[in-house]
Amino acid sequence: MSIKKVLGKTGYGVFLACVFLIMIIPIYYLLVTTFKSPAEAAASPLGLPVRFTFDNYSKAIAAMNYLQSFRNNLIIAAASVVLLLVFSSMSAYVIARSKQKVFKIMSGVFMVGLIIPFQISIIPLYKMLAAVHIMNTHFAVILVDVFCINLPLSIFLIRGFINTVPVELEEAAFIDGSGTFQCYWRIIFPLLKPILATVAILDTLTIWNDFMTPLLLLQSSEKQVLLQQVYRNVGPFSTDWTSFFPMLVMATLPLVIFYLIMQKQIIEGVVAGAVKG
Amino acid sequence: MGGKKRTRVYFLMIIPAFIGFVVLYIAPTAMSFMYSLTNWSVYNPEIRFVGLQNFQKIFTDAKTVAALKHSVKYAFMITIVQNVLAIILAVLLNRKSRVVNFVKSLTFLPAVLSIMVVGYLFQYIMTSADGGLLNMIITFFGGKPVNWLGDEKIALYSVLITQVWQWTGWSMVIYVANLKSIDGALYEAADIDGANGIQKFLRVTLPLLYPAVSFNVLMSLIGGMKMFDAVFVMTKGGPGYATETIMTTLIREGFNSGRTAYACAFAVIFFIVVFIFSQTLTYFFNKWEEAIQS
Numbered sequence: 001m002s003i004k005k006v007l008g009k010t011g012y013g014v015f016l017a018c019v020f021l022i023m024i025i026p027i028y029y030l031l032v033t034t035f036k037s038p039a040e041a042a043a044s045p046l047g048l049p050v051r052f053t054f055d056n057y058s059k060a061i062a063a064m065n066y067l068q069s070f071r072n073n074l075i076i077a078a079a080s081v082v083l084l085l086v087f088s089s090m091s092a093y094v095i096a097r098s099k100q101k102v103f104k105i106m107s108g109v110f111m112v113g114l115i116i117p118f119q120i121s122i123i124p125l126y127k128m129l130a131a132v133h134i135m136n137t138h139f140a141v142i143l144v145d146v147f148c149i150n151l152p153l154s155i156f157l158i159r160g161f162i163n164t165v166p167v168e169l170e171e172a173a174f175i176d177g178s179g180t181f182q183c184y185w186r187i188i189f190p191l192l193k194p195i196l197a198t199v200a201i202l203d204t205l206t207i208w209n210d211f212m213t214p215l216l217l218l219q220s221s222e223k224q225v226l227l228q229q230v231y232r233n234v235g236p237f238s239t240d241w242t243s244f245f246p247m248l249v250m251a252t253l254p255l256v257i258f259y260l261i262m263q264k265q266i267i268e269g270v271v272a273g274a275v276k277g
Numbered sequence: 278m279g280g281k282k283r284t285r286v287y288f289l290m291i292i293p294a295f296i297g298f299v300v301l302y303i304a305p306t307a308m309s310f311m312y313s314l315t316n317w318s319v320y321n322p323e324i325r326f327v328g329l330q331n332f333q334k335i336f337t338d339a340k341t342v343a344a345l346k347h348s349v350k351y352a353f354m355i356t357i358v359q360n361v362l363a364i365i366l367a368v369l370l371n372r373k374s375r376v377v378n379f380v381k382s383l384t385f386l387p388a389v390l391s392i393m394v395v396g397y398l399f400q401y402i403m404t405s406a407d408g409g410l411l412n413m414i415i416t417f418f419g420g421k422p423v424n425w426l427g428d429e430k431i432a433l434y435s436v437l438i439t440q441v442w443q444w445t446g447w448s449m450v451i452y453v454a455n456l457k458s459i460d461g462a463l464y465e466a467a468d469i470d471g472a473n474g475i476q477k478f479l480r481v482t483l484p485l486l487y488p489a490v491s492f493n494v495l496m497s498l499i500g501g502m503k504m505f506d507a508v509f510v511m512t513k514g515g516p517g518y519a520t521e522t523i524m525t526t527l528i529r530e531g532f533n534s535g536r537t538a539y540a541c542a543f544a545v546i547f548f549i550v551v552f553i554f555s556q557t558l559t560y561f562f563n564k565w566e567e568a569i570q571s
Contacts, residue, residue, distance in 0.1 A: 015369060016380055023383045026442070029410055030398050042408045087294035094291040100284060106295050113302055115555050117503045119524060120544045121305035123531040124312065128305060147301040151294060180286040209391035211506050212524075216532065227393050231510070234397065241401055248394045259389045263382055266389070270447060271454040274492045 034246040041242050060246035063236075064229040065221070070254070073225045076138055076214075077207045080145040081200050087146070088154035088199065089192055093184050095155070096162040097170075107159075113152030119212075121148070126216060136219045144213050150203045157202075157273060161195035162188065198269040201262065208255055226251040306548075313542035319535030331542035341530075341543065344514075344521040347433055349550070351522065352501030355437055355444075359497050360490070362445050367452035368482065381453070385446035392443065396510040399439040400426065426512055429519035436507050436520060444500075448493045455489035456482070484569050491562040495555060502551055523547050 025046075033041050034056050035049040060066075095107040118125075125148070134140045170183040178186065211227045218224050221232070230247050259266055316327045335341050370381050387395060402410045403425035412422035425435040459482065467477045505524035508514060514521040514529075527547070531540030 012369075016376065019366065019370075019384065020380055022442070023380075023386070023446075026398060026402060027386070029402065045408065045410050045413060087297070090290040091294045094287045098284075098287050100287075103287065103291065106291060109295070109303065110298060113298065115499075115551070116306065116548060117499065117551060118302055118306075119503050119505075119527065120309055120548045121302060122527065123537055123540050123544065124305035124308035125301065126532070127537075128301075128308075143297070143301055147294075147297040151298055151302075155294075180283045181290065184290070205389060209389075209393075211391060211393045211509075212528075216528075227391055230393065230397065234510075244397075245401075248397055252390045252394050255389045255391075256386075259386065267382075267385060267450050270388075270450055274451040274489065274496075275454070 030245055030248060033242055034249055036242055038240065038242050056242050056246045057250070059243045060250055063233050063243075064226065064247055064250060066226075066229075066250060068222060069224060069226045069229045072138065072223060073208060073254075076141050076145065076225065077204055079138075080142050080150070080207050081203050083142070083146050084150050084154050084203050085196055085200060088151060089158050089189065089196065090184065092155045092158035092162055093188055096159050097167070110152050110155050113148075114156060118144075118148040122216070129217065135217060136223060138218075138223065140217045141214055144217070145207045145210065149210065149213070150206060153273070154199045154203060157199055158192065158195050161192060165191055195272070197265060198272045201266055201269040202273055204258075205255070205266075309541045309544045309548075312538050313545045315538045317538040317541075319537070327538075331539050332546070334539060335543055335546065340518050340521065341526055343518055344523055344526040345546070345550075347519075347521060348502055348504065348523040351433060351437060351504060352498050352554075354434075355440060355501045356494055356497040358437070359441050359445050359448055360493055362441065363448035363452055363493065364483075364486065364490075366445065366449045367456055368478065370449070371453050371456045381446075381449070385450055387443040388447040390443070392440070392506040393510050395439060395443045396436075396507045399435075399442075400511045403435055403439075427516055429516050432512055432516060433520045436511050439511070440504070440507055444497070448497070451493055452486060452489045455486050459485045487562075487565060487569060491558075491565075494562075495558055498554055498558065499551060502547070502554070 029046060032046070032048065035052050035054070036056075037051075037053060040047075040050060091106075091110070094103055095110075125144070129135055129140045129143075134143075165188065169187050173183050173187055174180075209227075211231070214225045214228055215231070218228065224232070230251050233247055234244065313331055314326055314328060315324050316330070317324045366384065370377050370384075403412075405412060405422060405424040405427055409422075411425065416422055423431070426432050463481050463485075464477060467481055472480065503524055504522055505528070508520050508522055508525055509528075512520045514525045523543070527540050527543055530536045530543065
């Protein structure tokens, strides 16, 4: 090996190590602090805990009202994703297959949502939800998550996929006497599995990590989501990091586990969203 | 195929989503425009049409103008920094090895965490109080501690660093996928022409990264413009109003101060800025695409 090659290899190794350290230190610091006593955390922030303690976690779980908040997250995410898959796949199918002008116009209206951030509408939207008395309900959060935040991109992704499915399959079924809806439900919908998985993953990430919508819409503690529990507790625990850090961990743990299991699909989903977007 | 019956079924399939979207997205957006021309606030029981008064007020309010500037500055900076870093990482990490793959997935990991959690974590890491990790590391290497979030001059950049840390991996995986689609024969041809690494990057890689660049740049720019969570949890817009952004101002004026019409006017300005940016970018990206294809 020439000197140049050895230098190149060493340089690359140093580069990898730097990236690794920059990414891992904050995460390591977060995790390791959760097992320490306050005195220990202050004395050696990056050292391993001398005596592992899980007290911080039990304190955090109690303060966050964890099970209930987790259930709230789950209800909002699951209901939103199911509604999104149903609404966006049906709309995308119509947009991809129809030729009438009225559907082209509707498609154009949906696409406005890809560019214009929904935050522009936030104040009238809030007044509207208050006027129909659904403030402080999961239903309101679900409506915003579905129609304001995720619908346009979901339709767009699924439409791109349907465009690649040959129309002959449906024509054959149509001649055999199937109705339009049956064509969609029996033939197209099952073929959409990969893109529906992508859409479900992207939408779940967005919904789970959205802090502003629940912050504005959910006021009573028993309805709030995990991120709001973190927010509510930051004041009382501001000087007690070793109790506060486990809340950060517990709020994101479900998604981190989701990432560790589904890593390949998540990254593919992100890429598919970009390529077709 | 076709016929009236089919059209009717199509209509029934698309109409629930369409009505929901128009009622919950299009209508409130249009209402923002309407309210921006009125004097509606929680202190005014009678709503009157006041023309462009709210817009005048916005541009004479130093705090609001500053918020607008911060968002634009932040959006441009994060777009440049995040994309340059992501392209460098993508090019250097685009190889098959277990160690490299591990570093790649680690780099992407923060993107699945919520912005708010990352914000709080870095608020503790960057604190200037005793025990702040970043300042401990700096003093360990003989440097002077920095007041990352408390100094007006650098607070916005400190927030920016945390967001670059969180989102560069997301952009990177999109660049990596794009790189994989580039035909290897092009590099062989460049080798034969005697091109060095940097020439190959500039002549072959960068032009063909066009699809990923246009997507990522647009996303970072719009994402940067609507930044809220990170500032909200890390600095609350402070110190003073050094890190106020469009969204923190919109939420404060609209919800906490109850100046509904004023906040709507600000939302309209937000709309105009985002619209101009995205149209300009799309225009230039189309030019670029034409240039590549010719």
